[in-house]
Amino acid sequence: MRIPLLAFVVLLIAAFASNAPAQEKGKKAKLPNIVWITSEDHGPHMGCYGDALARTPRLDKFAKKSMMFRLAWSNAPVCAPARTTIITGVYPTSSGSQHMRSQTRLPADMRMFTYYLRMLGYYCTNKVKEDYNLEKGKGVWDDSSNKAHWRNRKPGQPFFAVFNSTKSHESQIRNYKKKPKTDPAKVRLPAYHPELPEARIDWAHYYDSLEKVDADAAQILQELADAGLLEDTIIIYFADHGSGMPRNKRTPLNCGLHVPMIVHFPDNWRHLAPKEYRPDSVSERLVSFVDLAPTMLSLAGAEPKSWMQGQAFAGKYAKEGPKYMHGFRGRMDERYDLQRSVTDGRYVYLRNYMPHLPAGQHVEYMFQTRTTKGWKDRFDAGKLNEAQSLFWKSPRPAEELYDLKSDPDEVNNIAGAESALIQGKLRELREAHKQHIFAIRDVGFLPEDEIHSRSKGSTPYEMGHDPKKYPLDAIWATASGATDISSDIDLGKALKHEDSAARYWAALGIQLRGKEAVTSHRKGLLKALHDSSPSVQVVAAEVLATHGGKDIDDQSVKLLVDRAHPRKNSAYVSLAALNALDRLGDKVRPYRETVEGWPTAIPPGYERSAYGVPRLIAKIKEQWK
Numbered sequence: 001m002r003i004p005l006l007a008f009v010v011l012l013i014a015a016f017a018s019n020a021p022a023q024e025k026g027k028k029a030k031l032p033n034i035v036w037i038t039s040e041d042h043g044p045h046m047g048c049y050g051d052a053l054a055r056t057p058r059l060d061k062f063a064k065k066s067m068m069f070r071l072a073w074s075n076a077p078v079c080a081p082a083r084t085t086i087i088t089g090v091y092p093t094s095s096g097s098q099h100m101r102s103q104t105r106l107p108a109d110m111r112m113f114t115y116y117l118r119m120l121g122y123y124c125t126n127k128v129k130e131d132y133n134l135e136k137g138k139g140v141w142d143d144s145s146n147k148a149h150w151r152n153r154k155p156g157q158p159f160f161a162v163f164n165s166t167k168s169h170e171s172q173i174r175n176y177k178k179k180p181k182t183d184p185a186k187v188r189l190p191a192y193h194p195e196l197p198e199a200r201i202d203w204a205h206y207y208d209s210l211e212k213v214d215a216d217a218a219q220i221l222q223e224l225a226d227a228g229l230l231e232d233t234i235i236i237y238f239a240d241h242g243s244g245m246p247r248n249k250r251t252p253l254n255c256g257l258h259v260p261m262i263v264h265f266p267d268n269w270r271h272l273a274p275k276e277y278r279p280d281s282v283s284e285r286l287v288s289f290v291d292l293a294p295t296m297l298s299l300a301g302a303e304p305k306s307w308m309q310g311q312a313f314a315g316k317y318a319k320e321g322p323k324y325m326h327g328f329r330g331r332m333d334e335r336y337d338l339q340r341s342v343t344d345g346r347y348v349y350l351r352n353y354m355p356h357l358p359a360g361q362h363v364e365y366m367f368q369t370r371t372t373k374g375w376k377d378r379f380d381a382g383k384l385n386e387a388q389s390l391f392w393k394s395p396r397p398a399e400e401l402y403d404l405k406s407d408p409d410e411v412n413n414i415a416g417a418e419s420a421l422i423q424g425k426l427r428e429l430r431e432a433h434k435q436h437i438f439a440i441r442d443v444g445f446l447p448e449d450e451i452h453s454r455s456k457g458s459t460p461y462e463m464g465h466d467p468k469k470y471p472l473d474a475i476w477a478t479a480s481g482a483t484d485i486s487s488d489i490d491l492g493k494a495l496k497h498e499d500s501a502a503r504y505w506a507a508l509g510i511q512l513r514g515k516e517a518v519t520s521h522r523k524g525l526l527k528a529l530h531d532s533s534p535s536v537q538v539v540a541a542e543v544l545a546t547h548g549g550k551d552i553d554d555q556s557v558k559l560l561v562d563r564a565h566p567r568k569n570s571a572y573v574s575l576a577a578l579n580a581l582d583r584l585g586d587k588v589r590p591y592r593e594t595v596e597g598w599p600t601a602i603p604p605g606y607e608r609s610a611y612g613v614p615r616l617i618a619k620i621k622e623q624w625k
Contacts, residue, residue: 030158031120031121031122031158031300031301032158032232032233032234032268032269032272032299032300033150033158033159033160033161033229033232033233033234034159034160034161034233034234034235034236034296034299035150035159035160035161035162035163035220035224035233035234035235035236036160036161036162036163036235036236036237036238037163037165037216037217037220037221037235037236037237038162038163038164038165038237038238038239038240039164039165039166039167039168039213039216039217039238039239039240040079040129040164040165040166040168040169040170040239040240040244041079041168041169041170041239041240041241041242041243041244041249042168042210042213042239042240042242042243042259042260043239043242043243043248043255043258043259043260044258044259044260045206045207045210045243046059046060046063046210046260047059047060048060048063048064048068048260048262049068049260053182053186053187053188053207054207054210055182055207055210055211055214056210056211056213056214057214058214058215058217058218058221059214059217059218059237059262062217062221062235062237062262062264063262063280064279064280065264065279065280066235066262066263066264066265066279066280067262067263067264067265067273067274067276067277067278067279067281067282067283068260068261068262068263068281068282068283069261069262069263069282069283069285069287070282070283070284071258071284071286071287071325071343071345072238072258072259072260072261072287072288073254073257073258073259073286073287073288073289073325073327073343074239074240074241074242074256074257074258074259074288074289074327075091075257075288075289075290075325075326075327075328076092076098076241076252076257076289076327076328076329077241077242077248077249077250077251077252077256077257077327077329078100078241078249078250078329078332079129079131079240079241080100080101080102080131080132080133081097081098081099081100081133081328081330082240082241082289083129083130083131083132083240084097084132084133084134085288085289085290086289086292086293087112087113087114087130087132087134087140087293088106088110088112088113088134088293088308089113089290089291089292089293089294089304089305089308089309089310090106090110090290090307090308090309090440090461091290091309091326091328091440091442092133092328092330093328093330093340093440093442093443093444094309094440094441094442094443094461094464095134095443095459095460095461096443096451096452096455096459096460096461096463096464097132097133097134097460098133098328098329098330098444099133099330099331099448099609100330100331100332100333101131101133101333101608101609101611102133102330102331102448102608102609103133103134103135103608103609104133104134104135104451104452104455104459104460105134105135105459106134106135106137106459106461107458107459107461107462110305110307110461111137111139111140112132112134112136112137112140113293113294113296113297113308114126114140114141114160114296115137115139115140116297116302116305117160117296117297117300118139118142120300120301120302121157121158122157122158122159122160122300123142123150123152123153123154123157123158123159123160124140124141124142124159124160124161125141125142125143125144125148125149125150125152125159125160125161125162126141126143126144126148126161126162126164127144127145127146127147127148127149127161127162127163127164128144128145128146128148128164129164129166130144148161149161151227160296163216163220165212165213165216165217167209167212167213167216168206168209168210168212168213168239168243168244169209169244170244170245170249170365170369171244172205172206172209172244173202173205173206173209173244173245173369174202174205174368174369174370175205175208176201176370180201180204180205180207180208181204181208181211182203182204182205182207182208183204184197184200184201184203184204185200187200187203187204187207189203190247190255190409191387191388191409191411192247192387192388192390192391192409192410192411193245193247193371193375193388194374194375194378194383194384194388196371196374196375196378198370198371198373198374199371199374199375201370202245202369202370202371203245203371206243206244206245217237221235230266231266231267231268232266232268232269233266234263234264234265234266234269234272234299235263235264236261236262236263236264237260237261237262237263238259238260238261238262239259239260240259241256241257241259242255242256242257242258242259244369245369245371246360246366246369246371246372246375246391247359247360247391249366250329250332250363250366251329251359252327252328252329252339252340252341252350253327253341253348253350253402253410254343254348254402254404254408254410255409255410256327257327257341261287263277263314265277265314272299272314272315272316273314274313274314274318275318277314284345285313285321286321286322286323286324286325286343286344286345287313287321287325288310288325288326289310290308290309290310291310291311291312291313292310293308293310294308294310294311294312294317295310295312295313295314295315295318297312297315297317298312298314298315298316298317298318299314299315299316300315301315301316302317303316303317304317309439309440323344323432324342324343324344324429324432324436325342325343325345326340326341326342326433326436327340327341327342327343328340328341328444330444330448331448331575331612332361332363333363333364333365333611333612333615334363334364334575334578334579334611334612334613334615334616335361335362335363335579335612336354336357336448336575336576336579337354337357337359337361338352338353338354338444338445339351339352339353339354340353340433340436340437340442340444341433342429342432342433342436343404343429344425344428344429344432346403346404346405347401347402347403347404347425347429348401348402348404348410349399349400349401349426349429349430349432349433350399350400350401350402351398351399351400351430351433352396352397352398352399352400352483353445353479353483354483354508355394355395355396355397355398355483355512356394356395356508356511356512357394357396358391358392358393358394358396359390359391359392359396360372360376360391360392362619364615364619375388375391375392376392379391379392387409387411387412390411395512397413397415397416398483398484398485398486399415399426399430399484400413400415401413401414401415401422401425401426401429402414434476437472437476438472438476441464441465441470441472442464442472442476443460443461443463443464443470445472445475445476445479445501445505446470446475446501447501447504447533447535447572447576448572448575448576449534449535449570449572449573449576450500450501450533450535451463452570452572453570454469454470455469471499474497474499474502475499475501475502475505478494478497478501478502478505478506478509479505481494481509482494482505482506482508482509482510482512483505483508483509483512485512485513489509491506491509491510491513491517491521492520492521492524494506494509495507495510495521495524495525495528496524500531500532500533500535500536503528503531503533503536504533504535504536504539507525507528507536507539507540507543508539508543510525510543511539511542511543511546511547514547515547518543518544518546518547518548519547522544522548525540525543525544525548526540526544526552528540529541529544529555529556529559534563534569534570534573535573535576537559537563538559538560538563538573538576538577538580539576539580540556541556541557541559541560541563541577541580542556542560542580542583542584544556545557545560545580545584545587546583546584553587554590557581557584557587557588557590557591558591560577560580560581560584561577561581561588561591561594561595563576563577564577564578564580564581564598565598566598566599566603566610566613566614566617567599567603571603571605571606571609571610571613572609572610574603574610574613575610575612575613575616578612578613578616578617578620579616581616581620582616582619582620585623586623588620589623589624592624595617595620595621596621598617600614600617600618601614602614
């Protein structure tokens with residue numbers, strides 16, 4: 001029997017529709033369930049990533065059915081800014097939330113991405129860590145608690161569920177009462193860690209913790225299997241940044257940013273997978289945390305928001321992968337620093353904007369790990385080689401460049417190599433770094449106090465995108481020239497700049513160049529002690545107290561003591577001044593009685609961001625015991 005052409009077309013359309021993703025008559029197309037299994041302080045030390053010492057058999061098995069990204073970056077090497085990047089799809093350096101446990105806001109028309117998933121009908125749960133540096137706002141989660149679970153959704157409702165394991169966190173390395181299961185003798189110490197029993201034991205405890213993370217992940221996978229949901233659920237496994245060992249966590253090199261990321265798309269949702277997706281495969285695409293929010297919206301069939309700064313790697317709105325990934329570091333707890341990094345997948349470029357400070361500043365929480373203490377003691381005793389000493393040395397070079405292929409531990413800085421190839425790569429990544437700063441309007445070139453004072457009445461993101469409030473061209477040019485001693489920048493002229501942030505960087509540049517520069521710019525620095533910006537005052541006072549001579553020591557230290565008072569100044573000015581006083585050491589002794597009388601509680605209103613204030617006060621007092 002011959003079928004008329006029109007009838008044949010109708011049958012063909014019906015047949016095609018029967019093979020399309022499941023949908024209900026009169027209702028929107030079915031949406032995929034999405035589950036994130038996450039862990040903390042966990043680099044790619046897994047069997048599936050080639051680490052033979054790691055005991056991660058369940059996740060290795062999961063990887064066999066999934067696709068791994070060879071190089072995924074967390075953008076930030078510590079939890080709060082990393083998680084802030086994830087939940088927004090915006091670099092914290094753009095939203096002013098890059099400092100460890102800071103607190104600010106997004107503009108009213110920008111929401112955390114799960115808000116949009118919920119508007120699409122998703123039941124969104126988080127078990128349990130948030131730790132965002134931004135006010136959460138309403139409607140972000142249906143449930144974010146220890147009881148949060150996809151099981152509590154309405155019948156048939158699609159879900160987005162996060163399950164986070166804390167068992168590999170930095171704190172778990174310090175399990176010193178228990179002998180590690182991993183043989184410390186079999187641990188490979190990275191080139192920057194010295195041969196210390198403490199280092200081997202700490203690394204062994206870290207490997208032990210990964211076995212526990214593996215078990216937690218297996219439990220979540222089993223729950224999905226028992227509920228018959230595996231074929232309807234896209235699953236992503238990743239950690240929030242590199243391992244909790246010193247010079248991994250808090251360091252925006254590959255050692256601190258490289259995380260495992262495994263993605264699984266069941267057959268029912270294979271059409272949403274990255275184009276290169278194959279089970280038991282490795283993708284060469286560069287992926288970082290800023291890509292997660294737009295990807296989740298894309299998987300749900302919604303176009304990512306135009307203000308999101310990442311690129312969807314899967315779903316309806318997937319884009320080609322980026323050429324570069326970017327990392328950053330701001331204040332870590334009580335210590336200020338400003339570093340920016342970029343990679344093309346092989347080379348890693350690092351720009352130090354506070355090179356007068358060592359990478360291994362004394363962060364109290366980091367020093368609770370025995371490796372840190374033993375490592376620093378060896379450095380102070382002059383018992384380390386060059387690679388092991390880099391973390392503690394200052395000044396640092398303005399630029400660092402590492403080849404991950406020949407130098408996976410990132411200890412051989414080739415930025416000064418004469419090779420035309422290397423110099424070409426240095427110029428390329430330096431330019432990529434600069435372009436990124438201006439593309440996202442990086443507000444990190446403002447002192448932390450000015451991020452907040454300049455954005456009063458709005459938000460740091462809005463302030464950063466207003467050239468009148470934030471003249472980035474002038475500020476960055478000054479910061480770049482001032483922190484590179486090979487630059488011919490006129491620091492005297494910069495010290496008179498109309499913008500206080502430019503004056504701040506000019507004073508810091510003088511400090512980097514030492515006593516001769518301080519003598520040359522003495523008049524300008526003395527004037528800066530009375531600057532309209534407390535942040536400029538603090539930098540100028542430290543410079544003069546360090547190199548200005550005894551005749552102005554008292555004046556400079558007194559100003560720092562005044563600015564350090566935790567109730568008379570903003571917490572951010574207090575933090576900056578306390579750091580300066582701590583570095584000045586015995587010169588603060590004449591003000592001992594004053595410091596002893598300071599309140600030691602966290603300043604009211606700054607409970608999240610200024611816990612470093614009492615830490616620094618306590619550390620300054622230690623020298624008098």
